[in-house]
Amino acid sequence: MHIGIRRSAVATALACSVVLPAAGAAGAGVPTSGAASHVGVEYFPDPAGEGARTSVPADSPHTQPAADARRRTAAPSQDGEVVPLAETGPTADRLDVTIIGDGYTAAEQDDFIEDARTKWDEVTDIDPYKSYAGLFNVWAVKAVSQDSGVTGDPSRDTAKNTALGSYFWCGDTERLICVDLDRTKTYADKAPATDLVIVISNSTKYGGAGYSGLAADYGYDGVSTLSSDNDRSTLIAAHEMAHSVGLLADEYQYAGYGDYPYPEPAYPNASTLTAGEMAAKRTKWASWLGEPDPSGGVVGAFEGADYYEHGVHRPTENSIMRALNTDQFNLPGREAMIAGFYRSANALTPLVDTSATASRFTRLAVGLADLGPGLSRPRLRWYVDGREAGQARGKTSVLPAALGVPADKRAHQVTATVVDTTSAVRSPAVRDLTSNSATWTVRR
Ligand SMILES: [Zn+2]
Incomplete structure (x- = not known):
């Protein structure tokens, strides 16, 4: 399923305004390819701190020639091989996450699969991913690298020849792992469907990054990079996917950015309104104001969000969208994530063709995503x-006759509807999003 909405022009414009002078250095002298030579990226220089944004080359000076992988590997068919890690339903009804390994040789591909599994398990240990893991398919794509490990690990002058060219010290920042986006796409396209990409770089050193707003050029919105054997790096992926899925703003600000220069943003977790104004207008996260929040404290309107210091607010003092010293989304963030899950996935899949007319004795069946326990x-x-x-409540398979479809000559509509009654959703519009249905026409 395709993720519909992208980061706003506001965020894109901002990303351009914070280009560091050093950002171009990493790509100097390297021929550019693909749609954009530079792209915005977010990174977390301190594993327990706030994020930062910069602009980096879309390609990598460390990408091995494509032929190398084929030549070097003992089992050539491995390169580009897809291993389903979680196949919970049809791709049209699921969010499809594609995980690609970089810096794994042919002999290390089993390690990659193990690392991919571990990373996904860690992401889905964080709510709301945890409660909604059943709405995701996860595909691991093997990329065979000539060298083991990635450029910039352990030291800045370490150079490796790898399938995706991922490298630390991107834009002069040690913890920023960049990747060749075009090469990443050639591997992502091997998966049956891709809504989001995670690149796992074979390294124990902390690092990662998040590219978002890529849809126009790449077909999927986001690419998260992270190191394989550092558990703090998992939070980077959990944070970055939230931009693409939940359309969440960053809840941190930069010193010196001053007053928010934009009108009310579309982000569900940033607002120019104070708590009082929000409550009076019953808008944004008004329904959560005053609630104890899983990230600590209570939901309010805290000044400083979307990179600006004043005139814009975030829902809680801290959250995973502000700093990676917590793995907790705040309540408005959770609700926005759940909305995003259901925008791109359906919890109900008809198992009998809805376009054909059924009879009163055609068994109608639906598949339900395996959700919960949790939110x-x-x-x-x-x-x-x-x-x-009412007698059919909760049944995934029914006979129309038993539902009470009369044996007359008319056409009747039989509908199965699943709605998520989670208390993590308060907005009627989001509740509607969580409602998925299938309808059949039934005739005697
Ligand atoms: Zn962010």
Whole structure:
């Protein structure tokens, strides 16, 4: 399924305004390819600190020639091989995450699969990913590198020849891992569907990055990079995916940025309104104000968000969208993530063709995503011509006759609807998003 909405022009414009002078150095003298020569990227210089944004080359000076992988590997077919790590439903009804390894030789591909599994397990240990893991398919794509490890690890002058060219010290920042985006795409395209990409660089050193807003050029919104054997790097992926899925703003600010120069942003977790104004207008995260938050403290309107210091607010003092010293999304962030999950995925998949007319004795069946336990609380109901057939509540397979479809000559509509009754959603619009249905026409 395709993720529909992108980071706003505001964020894009800002990314351009914070280009560091050093950013061009890493790509100097390297021919550029692909759609954009430079792209915005976010990184976390301190494993427990706030993020930063800069602009980096879209390609890498450390990418091995494509032929090298084929020549060097004992099992040539391995390069580009796809291993499903989690296949929970049809790609049209799921968010598809593609994980690609870099700096793994042919002999290390089993290590990559193990690392990919571990990283995904760590991401889905964080709510709301945890409660909604059943809405994700996860594909691991093997990329065979000539060298083991990646450029810049352990030291700045360490050079490696790898399939995706990932490297520390991107833009002169040690913890910023950049990657060749075009090469990444050739591997991502091997997966059956890709909504988000995670690149795992074979390294124990802390680092990573997040590219977002790539959809126009690459077909998927975001690429997160992270090091394989450093558990702090997992939080980078959890944070970056939240930009693409939940359309969340960064909740940190830069010293000296001053007053927010924009009108009310579309972000669900940043607002020019104070708590009082929000409550009066019943907008943004008004329904969560005053609630104890999983990130600590209570939900309010704290000044400083979306990179600016004044005139813009975030919902909580801290959260994973502000700093990586916590793995907790705040309540408005969770709700926005759940909205994003359901924008791109369906919890209900019809198992009987809805385009063919069924009879009263055609068994109608639906598949439900395996959600919870946790935040999610799916509720399945069946309706005949809009009226609920209460006896079928919770059943994934029914006979229209048993639902009470009459044996007359008319066409009747049988509908199965699942709605997520989770208390993590308060907005009626988001609740509507969590409702997925299938409808059949039934005739005698
Ligand atoms: Zn961010």
